[in-house]
Amino acid sequence: MSKERERGMSVIVKTVTRLTVGLILLYGVYVVLHGHITPGGGFAGGVIIALSFINLDLAFGKRVSSGILSKEGTGVIEAMGALLFLALALIGMKYGIFFKNFMHPDGEPGELVSAGIIPLENIAIALKVGAGLFGIFLTLIAAQKFEAEKK
Amino acid sequence: MNAYMPYVLCLVLFCIGIFAILSKKNIIKIILGIIIAEYAVNLFLVMVAYKAGGRAAIFSPNRGEILPEVMVDPLPHALVLTSIVIGLATTAFMIALAIRLYGKYGTFDITRMRELRG
Amino acid sequence: MINEGMIPLFVAVPLAGAFLAALFKRLGWIPDLLGVLASLFSFCLSLHFILDTAPGASFAVNVGGWGSFPEVMGKVVGIRLVLDGFTVFMLAIVNFVALWVSIYAVGYMKRYTGRWQFYTLFLLMLAGMNGVLITGDMFNMYVFIEIASIASYALVAFGVGKRELEASFKYAVMGGMASLLILLAVVFLYASTGTLNMGDMREILSGTHYSGLVYLVFGLLLTGFGLKAALVPFHAWLPDAHPSAPAPISAMLSGVLIKALGVYTIARIFFDVFGFPHQVSIILLVLAAISMGVGALVALRQWDMKRLLAYSSISQVGYIMLGFGIGTPLGVMGALFHLFNHSMFKSLLFLASGAVEYSTGTRNMKEMGGLNRKMPVTGGTALAGAMSLAGIPPFAGFWSKLVIIVAAVQAHHMKLAAWAALMSIITIVYVFRITRYAFLGELKEKLAGIKEVPLLMRVSLIILALACILGGLVLLPQVRKMFLSPAVRVLIGMGGV
Numbered sequence: 180m181s182k183e184r185e186r187g188m189s190v191i192v193k194t195v196t197r198l199t200v201g202l203i204l205l206y207g208v209y210v211v212l213h214g215h216i217t218p219g220g221g222f223a224g225g226v227i228i229a230l231s232f233i234n235l236d237l238a239f240g241k242r243v244s245s246g247i248l249s250k251e252g253t254g255v256i257e258a259m260g261a262l263l264f265l266a267l268a269l270i271g272m273k274y275g276i277f278f279k280n281f282m283h284p285d286g287e288p289g290e291l292v293s294a295g296i297i298p299l300e301n302i303a304i305a306l307k308v309g310a311g312l313f314g315i316f317l318t319l320i321a322a323q324k325f326e327a328e329k330k
Numbered sequence: 331m332n333a334y335m336p337y338v339l340c341l342v343l344f345c346i347g348i349f350a351i352l353s354k355k356n357i358i359k360i361i362l363g364i365i366i367a368e369y370a371v372n373l374f375l376v377m378v379a380y381k382a383g384g385r386a387a388i389f390s391p392n393r394g395e396i397l398p399e400v401m402v403d404p405l406p407h408a409l410v411l412t413s414i415v416i417g418l419a420t421t422a423f424m425i426a427l428a429i430r431l432y433g434k435y436g437t438f439d440i441t442r443m444r445e446l447r448g
Numbered sequence: 449m450i451n452e453g454m455i456p457l458f459v460a461v462p463l464a465g466a467f468l469a470a471l472f473k474r475l476g477w478i479p480d481l482l483g484v485l486a487s488l489f490s491f492c493l494s495l496h497f498i499l500d501t502a503p504g505a506s507f508a509v510n511v512g513g514w515g516s517f518p519e520v521m522g523k524v525v526g527i528r529l530v531l532d533g534f535t536v537f538m539l540a541i542v543n544f545v546a547l548w549v550s551i552y553a554v555g556y557m558k559r560y561t562g563r564w565q566f567y568t569l570f571l572l573m574l575a576g577m578n579g580v581l582i583t584g585d586m587f588n589m590y591v592f593i594e595i596a597s598i599a600s601y602a603l604v605a606f607g608v609g610k611r612e613l614e615a616s617f618k619y620a621v622m623g624g625m626a627s628l629l630i631l632l633a634v635v636f637l638y639a640s641t642g643t644l645n646m647g648d649m650r651e652i653l654s655g656t657h658y659s660g661l662v663y664l665v666f667g668l669l670l671t672g673f674g675l676k677a678a679l680v681p682f683h684a685w686l687p688d689a690h691p692s693a694p695a696p697i698s699a700m701l702s703g704v705l706i707k708a709l710g711v712y713t714i715a716r717i718f719f720d721v722f723g724f725p726h727q728v729s730i731i732l733l734v735l736a737a738i739s740m741g742v743g744a745l746v747a748l749r750q751w752d753m754k755r756l757l758a759y760s761s762i763s764q765v766g767y768i769m770l771g772f773g774i775g776t777p778l779g780v781m782g783a784l785f786h787l788f789n790h791s792m793f794k795s796l797l798f799l800a801s802g803a804v805e806y807s808t809g810t811r812n813m814k815e816m817g818g819l820n821r822k823m824p825v826t827g828g829t830a831l832a833g834a835m836s837l838a839g840i841p842p843f844a845g846f847w848s849k850l851v852i853i854v855a856a857v858q859a860h861h862m863k864l865a866a867w868a869a870l871m872s873i874i875t876i877v878y879v880f881r882i883t884r885y886a887f888l889g890e891l892k893e894k895l896a897g898i899k900e901v902p903l904l905m906r907v908s909l910i911i912l913a914l915a916c917i918l919g920g921l922v923l924l925p926q927v928r929k930m931f932l933s934p935a936v937r938v939l940i941g942m943g944g945v
Binding site: 344348351357360364367368371374375378405406409412413416419420423424427428430431434435443 | 587590591594598601602605608610613614616617620621624625627628631632635638639644
């Protein structure tokens with residue numbers, strides 16, 4: 180069972196995944212970067228990015244996905260995302276207010292680069308959520324293996 | 331009467347969740363009960379924001395025109411997102427616990443886990 | 449210099465410490481240092497707010513600058529963080545205990561692997577608790593309660609043995625239920641008042657006659673926070689969860705977490721937002737009386753030292769709730785004072801039981817005996833904590849129990865006063881079981897080779913024991929004016945959110 184998982188799924192699944200996984204990742208990045216002007220944002224985009232990694236893990240087995248991003252790596256990225264978010268909030272205090280939107284407070288509706296720190300916060304959340312969800316997934320998978328060994 | 335139906339369904343969902351938590355012996359079913367009850371609360375939170383014939387909070391047919399009276403309340407939508415994320419964290423944690431417990435006992439049945447009685 | 453902009457740092461610094469500890473997990477000593485530094489910073493900040501501001505001064509800061517605007521009739525639209533006398537009082541207690549617990553943990557946690565996870569979760573829990581204390585927004589409070597709770601579920605399971613996992617599951621299910629009920633209550637309140645800010649909510653509610661909905665909210669909130677505070681019908685998780693955690697976490701859970709998440713929130717919401725209605729007072733008194741009795745009586749027949757202390761926590765929370773339920777200024781003062789004392793002696797006793805476990809490897813009091821000869825510091829400090837818990841006169845616990853009982857007599861709750869006095873006698877009985885079986889008497893042969901615990905653990909034990917001995921000084925007028933009275937004034941309606 181676990182050996183089968185190492186090798187991944189059938190050729191059909193692998194081919195389709197190879198074609199789509201980049202698009203899913205790209206769509207996730209799009210949702211993150213346009214989070215302040217279209218529905219979506221850091222959380223939704225982060226989930227989509229995590230899904231692309233999970234897809235990779237399911238189709239090609241553990242070795243491929245952990246070659247790109249290991250469990251250790253998810254922890255580091257998650258912490259960095261959280262710290263980036265916190266740093267943005269604290270830099271605002273230099274201008275007097277916690278979470279002050281100090282870069283570009285009066286945005287223009289529909290413009291991509293006009294919302295100050297909000298896109299940056301979206302990126303931080305996406306890092307945190309994407310890495311966090313993928314980390315949870317990897318943890319649960321690892322626990323399943325641990326349990327199979329015990330039997 | 332019909333206007334209350336969604337709220338009644340919400341209550342029914344909540345009660346199903348509580349019933350599952352209180353009466354089921356299987357850990358996974360208890361976790362499912364918590365998820366169901368949580369989603370009932372989230373659903374209720376979204377319905378609090380509802381306004382008959384309302385539209386999305388930032389949307390208005392003509393640019394620059396703001397009509398707060400026909401907009402639904404956007405705040406609960408933001409709150410429900412937060413509460414879903416919290417629910418995700420709780421659920422993930424409890425599933426991880428369930429897997430570890432299964433590893434220790436080889437069963438999901440809480441009546442066979444007697445380490446803490448007394 | 450006083451700057452209300454510093455209020456968010458109570459949350460931000462522990463949070464930053466938590467994620468930095470996760471980032472630098474490979475460098476062995478960095479997470480330890482971060483844990484101590486973050487809690488030291490929070491404690492210094494709360495001391496700064498106590499010492500350098502006028503007593504009872506209240507500060508508010510609007511996150512992101514989203515304050516009140518004329519377009520929304522002067523209501524606060526964003527999250528408002530509030531720091532008043534009650535908040536500062538609680539912050540000082542929480543961060544004081546957290547500081548000494550984190551110093552203790554540097555020595556204690558050497559046995560465990562994955563120490564960075566411990567510090568990450570510990571600091572997340574601290575950030576959550578500080579957040580609950582400083583927030584003035586209902587939903588934000590729910591979020592911080594969840595942060596602290598989820599971190600504590602994970603900390604209870606830290607040992608990943610059968611016991612720990614089961615206790616953590618039980619705790620997580622019951623805590624999850626409590627959070628759901630709290631969230632439901634917050635939703636009802638939002639639906640009926642249209643605001644989440646506590647100050648605005650109080651103004652809207654104070655003018656109206658309470659409808660059935662508000663009573664439903666009372667029920668939900670009392671059940672939810674009662675679960676978090678482990679009042680008796682809802683206490684089932686505590687005697688499992690608190691002993692299962694590593695000793696520093698037991699101390700945090702019993703010492704401050706149930707107070708920040710349960711007692712503080714009950715006091716804040718029912719006194720400050722709802723104006724302490726009569727029905728709630730009766731419910732609190734009944735729950736308090738049952739908690740005192742059940743906790744003390746069940747503690748009598750425990751042989752596991754940490755389990756005994758956990759049941760004793762239930763009983764002592766009953767005392768605190770009794771003071772709040774009486775609702776007179778004296779009762780509230782007694783409750784707050786007992787809250788302070790209980791934080792000190794219960795975290796001390798849990799740390800001491802952890803020290804005993806560290807040296808002897810057992811928690812069963814039948815296997816102990818005569819530990820005083822081998823571990824004089826642990827034994828002496830535990831004795832101080834036990835005396836304070838039992839309410840022996842010069843120690844702090846005596847004064848707070850006395851204040852609560854006097855307040856009950858003054859408010860003509862004679863039966864409750866008698867009940868509280870009776871339960872404090874039972875408290876003396878079970879406390880003396882700890883000292884007699886564990887620390888006094890003959891040294892068992894098996895334990896001949898044990899040693900005293902490391903220096904850092906001894907330091908925190910001594911400091912907390914000093915707090916137990918000198919805690920009575922809080923009642924002196926000069927200290928009381930600065931520390932205790934502003935908190936009382938907030939709750940009985942002179943000043944507030």
